[in-house]
Amino acid sequence: MLLDLPSSRPRTGTMEELRLSPGDRVIFWDSEASSRAPAQSQMSPVPLPGLTELLKELKPQDRMWFCDGRLSFVVESTAEDSLVATMEKGTIPLKSSNSIFLPDSPSPFAVITAADREVLASMAQAGVAPDWVALSLISSPEDVSDGRREVRQILGDTVRIMAKFETAAAVDAARQIIREADGIMVARGDLGLAIGHLRLPGVQEALVKAARRARKAAVVATQVLEMFAQTGIPQRAELSDLSLVALQRADAVMLGKETVFSSRPIECIRLAQEMLTYETRRFEGRARLSRRSQGRSPLAEK
Incomplete structure (x- = not known):
């Protein structure tokens, strides 16, 4: 059993899905420090518990990334327990529990x-x-x-x-x-x-x-079978990625969104298991064959 601690990095609080376009302005506020969002017209409020601590490091023009960088905001201004940011890029909605990444700031976590x-x-x-x-x-x-x-x-x-x-x-x-x-x-x-x-x-x-x-044990994580989790169709790139993990001889892969935010958790686990087992045996067999044939291609074997 592996316990993956959530860390101190803030995540968005409970909120409705928010669809934004580049150029839209948002006000992030520390919902632990204040029970109500600051009154700002024409801005969508986004609760971000723990934001006050981040404000010690954030400054205007710093970027804030969510969803593995698929949503990007640029800080406009900061206040005691809130900040105003402009959406820079993104096509997916901002949701509850989206974690933040600060590419331009020292880690305060x-x-x-x-x-x-x-x-x-x-x-x-x-x-x-x-x-x-x-x-x-x-x-x-x-x-x-x-x-x-x-x-x-x-x-x-x-x-x-x-x-x-x-x-x-x-x-x-x-x-x-x-x-x-x-x-x-x-x-x-x-x-x-x-x-x-x-x-x-x-x-x-x-x-x-x-x-x-x-x-030491080595685990590879993140975006292993996320497209398969959504569509039920294995992507060639995902299969090749699993093959590479097996070739590098990592001890395991960790599935996150594939099992937590998916309607196909069992299918994802089964596919990863089957692919890693198949590729590990293939690489081990190829290594034995290579030693036996002193470098001849496996394709030449009958």
Whole structure:
């Protein structure tokens, strides 16, 4: 069992779906600090619990991304517990529980929050002991060691810690983080936003390889079978992606939206399992054949 802690990154509060167009102005407000949105005409109010803390880092012209960068806003102005932003791009609606990513601002997010401690304590009281706890927004080996100490104080010394790679700082400190953690997760959604999509495939390969070299578990996550989850038709790119994960010899993939926000959770799990099993056996068989034939192509075999 792996417990993926929600992290301190704010998410939009309970709201109606909001469809916007580039150029539309929105007022984000901290619904924990104030029960009512600021009165602003011709602006859509969006509740964002915890925004007040972010305002210490945000400044005009900073960007705010939601939904893995598919929705982008630019900060216009800030106030005590709210800000005005203009939509820069996006074609999907803004919804409840959409998490925020700040590409232009230092990360103000804590690795373990008070809410995380409550989750861990409730599991301990219920007698539920996860095998792994995944820590979000890791940027240094100290984040891992501090997180491990807090988790084990509540759940005991057998819990293993998985460091999620979501930031450029984590990639820069990858060797030390991998040494400190029991395993890693390549969280491709935020990581792709943080380092740029052109770098993402190579960084994924390097992280998985480094984890295997250190004999640590490696998990690949985000956008594994999201189109299949929506349509029920496997996309060739998704199948090729799973094949690549098997070739890189990652230990697992994690399905998120494919199981949480999908009408086909079982089908997604089954397809991922079948594809990874098939490709792993194929690559292992090809390696044995290569050793036996000293480099001859498998296509030449009868």
